[in-house]
Amino acid sequence: PEPFRVDDSDLEPGEARLDWLHTQAGATRTDVVHPEVEDGIGVATVELEVPWERDVSSGAVTEGFDNVNLGARRPFYQFVSANGRVDSTLGAGLEAGIPTGSAFGKNAELVPKIFDDLKAGHFTTQAVLGYSTLFGPGEAGGLQTFEYGFAFGWTVPRDSLPLPGVLQTIPVLELVGDTEMNKGNAGRNSLLADAGLRFNLKAIGPIQPRPGIAFVFPLNSAAHDDVHWGVVVSLVFQY
Structure with missing residues (x-):
């Protein structure tokens, strides 16, 4: 499926999207506006967020x-069953975060990833595993985090x-989590889920809109510390 919060992992010959995530935890409210552009180069996909x-x-x-x-990914193995009903694609990617100097963008980040896209009839899954390392000043510098996401x-x-x-x-049902691997909170695992609907609309000329909306909720106490509930609205345009 076209994911909401899990990193996209399929081949995108041309896609633009704009997501809005709103979360609340007590009196704390957070809004994230997330524009993204992806394009294909052969079997590889490059992205800018x-x-x-x-x-x-x-x-x-x-x-x-x-x-x-800035990110790039490409498949390295594909299995397709004889009747074509089962299609599994394995791949790898790399994402680099360039700091902006704001309160939210102080540390550079590097995230190598592996992924698997599986289709079996009407059922689809995307699984993405990554290992994040932050570079730069402050307490966050040097932090390493295992990141994982599953979209069904x-x-x-x-x-x-x-x-x-x-x-x-x-x-769509998604599970998005991360486990800190070092520093003071080593072993802390935060797991969020979201459930929603994605609609693939009829094309308007060369562009196909794929809007969606999902409700976000925590699955463990560590996630509940940061998010009590949330909603994500996603506008995807394939061209």
Whole structure:
């Protein structure tokens, strides 16, 4: 499926997206606006992300651009069953975060990743595993984090659910987590989930809109410390 919060891992010959994530934890409210552009070079995909964040806590407002993220990924193995119903693609990628100097973008980041995209009939999954290292000043410098994400989707075609202007309706469930590997909170694991719907609409000329919305919720106490609930609205345009 087209993920909400899990890193995208399939081949994207041309895609632009704009996501808005709103979360709350007590009196703390956080909004992240996340524009992203992806393009294909052969079987590889390159991406550019420029997220902007705003936090409000006890009346104090902090806002600014997070790291500018540059990434690339490519598949290295594909298995397709004889009848074509099962398709599994393994690949690897690398993401580099360039600090902006804001309160949210003080440390450079490097994240090598591996991924698996699986399709079995109407059921699809995306699994992404990464290892993040932060470089630079402050307490965060040198922090290493194991990151993981899983997206599960079920594609409902128009024949089964004939909504106006919709080619496919895709219920999506995601698990997004990270485990700190060193520093003072080594072993701390935070796990969030989101559940929502993605709609693949009829193309408008060469562009196919794929809007979606999902509800975000914590699955353990560490995640609940940071997020009590949230919502993500995603606008994806493939061209």
